[in-house]
Amino acid sequence: MAKITLKNLRHSYFPEPKGPQDYALKEVDLDWQDGGAYALLGPSGCGKSTLLNIISGLLVPSEGQILFDGQDVTKLPPDQRNIAQVFQFPVIYDTMTVRENLAFPLKNRGVDPATIEKRVAEIAEMLEVTDMLDRKAAGLSPDNKQKISMGRGLVRDDVNVVMFDEPLTVIDPHLKWKLRTKLKELHQRVSHTMIYVTHDQTEALTFADQVVVMQLGEVVQIGTPEELFERPAHTFVGHFIGSPGMNVLPAEVKDGQAYFEGQPVTLEGPIASDVPGTVEIGIRPEFVSLAETGIPATVSRVADVGRHTVVEAMVGAHKVAAIQNGPAPQKGDKVHLHFTPEQTRLYADGWIASEPAQKESAA
Numbered sequence: 055m056a057k058i059t060l061k062n063l064r065h066s067y068f069p070e071p072k073g074p075q076d077y078a079l080k081e082v083d084l085d086w087q088d089g090g091a092y093a094l095l096g097p098s099g100c101g102k103s104t105l106l107n108i109i110s111g112l113l114v115p116s117e118g119q120i121l122f123d124g125q126d127v128t129k130l131p132p133d134q135r136n137i138a139q140v141f142q143f144p145v146i147y148d149t150m151t152v153r154e155n156l157a158f159p160l161k162n163r164g165v166d167p168a169t170i171e172k173r174v175a176e177i178a179e180m181l182e183v184t185d186m187l188d189r190k191a192a193g194l195s196p197d198n199k200q201k202i203s204m205g206r207g208l209v210r211d212d213v214n215v216v217m218f219d220e221p222l223t224v225i226d227p228h229l230k231w232k233l234r235t236k237l238k239e240l241h242q243r244v245s246h247t248m249i250y251v252t253h254d255q256t257e258a259l260t261f262a263d264q265v266v267v268m269q270l271g272e273v274v275q276i277g278t279p280e281e282l283f284e285r286p287a288h289t290f291v292g293h294f295i296g297s298p299g300m301n302v303l304p305a306e307v308k309d310g311q312a313y314f315e316g317q318p319v320t321l322e323g324p325i326a327s328d329v330p331g332t333v334e335i336g337i338r339p340e341f342v343s344l345a346e347t348g349i350p351a352t353v354s355r356v357a358d359v360g361r362h363t364v365v366e367a368m369v370g371a372h373k374v375a376a377i378q379n380g381p382a383p384q385k386g387d388k389v390h391l392h393f394t395p396e397q398t399r400l401y402a403d404g405w406i407a408s409e410p411a412q413k414e415s416a417a
């Protein structure tokens with residue numbers, strides 16, 4: 055295993071890129087720590103596959119370097135990078151048994167038969183496929199085939215990184231959660247560096263210790279699932295993670311005070327008195343409550359989603375979502391909204407511009 059460093063990485067599919075819009079990857083500087091469980095999360099077209107292909111060696115970046123434990127591998131072909139990859143669709147040999155499929159990557163590398171037998175038995179036990187070892191792969195269900203495909207990715211213990219590219223695409227929805235949890239457990243047992251590529255926040259947040267969020271060819275935030283939820287560094291992260299996503303509301307700043315629709319709003323911490331660019335307030339629906347006083351609003355929609363109610367209320371022309379655990383109002387009700395100050399952030403041109411709340415000193 056290795057620490058993977060991406061240094062000043064940029065990639066354009068155009069031979070002569072004219073500006074940032076021509077780059078699929080704009081500027082990526084990243085360290086993937088040895089043994090980490092990472093998710094690469096972002097919408098379709100944000101550059102996830104481009105980044106993955108650069109790490110695996112299928113693509114040489116237009117600019118920048120890839121280092122494995124400090125060694126430059128930018129120009130090395132895939133077979134010299136010692137990487138295991140699990141794709142969207144199972145890559146297994148139908149004519150072989152499950153045992154032969156799992157053994158294949160080891161046999162290919164000349165590993166001795168006793169070690170192969172031991173390792174295959176371990177991986178089969180972890181994936182709960184021991185009873186299938188002597189069955190031909192052709193007869194397996196799609197999810198079992200994908201399990202074997204994952205097993206082939208995990209069976210070698212000498213790889214630098216195991217990369218999963220949307221591995222649950224073919225899996226039935228009711229089995230997805232099972233495999234997702236299994237993968238997390240497998241990471242804890244085999245402790246390989248793993249990179250899990252997905253556009254699905256649930257998959258990313260369940261699997262990863264660190265989530266790398268990408269948008270339009272850029273990394274917008276790297277953090278634990280809690281950090282991404284608690285304090286999104288960019289409004290995109292706030293929108294993309296959470297259900298519903300963060301409210302992003304147009305704001306004004308005068309003399310260090312933020313306003314939404316003319317109403318003063320208390321933020322988590324200090325801001326510069328003159329915040330440049332487009333200014334917005336970000337507050338998650340979990341931290342908006344209906345109160346006696348606050349910002350006047352009219353309820354426009356009430357949705358009971360089981361554990362709680364999502365209330366949408368209009369403040370002028372702007373919709374604000376609030377998660378309510380108590381009695382729900384009705385459509386058309388006049389209400390007041392209260393934003394929890396420690397959870398209310400300011401964003402300038404999309405990026406966070408308020409300071410975190412000052413912790414009281416223990417003096």
Ligand SMILES: Nc1ncnc2c1ncn2[C@@H]1O[C@H](COP(=O)(O)OP(=O)(O)OP(=O)(O)O)[C@@H](O)[C@H]1O
Nearest residue numbers: 067068078096097098099100101102103104105253
């Ligand atoms: N071979 C290619 N030639 C030209 N443009 C490409 C090529 N591959 C990808 N792109 C463009 O590069 C950008 C990033 O694409 P990429 O496939 O890396 O994104 P992604 O996040 O993996 O999306 P998806 O989840 O849909 O695969 C997109 O604008 C895409 O159209």
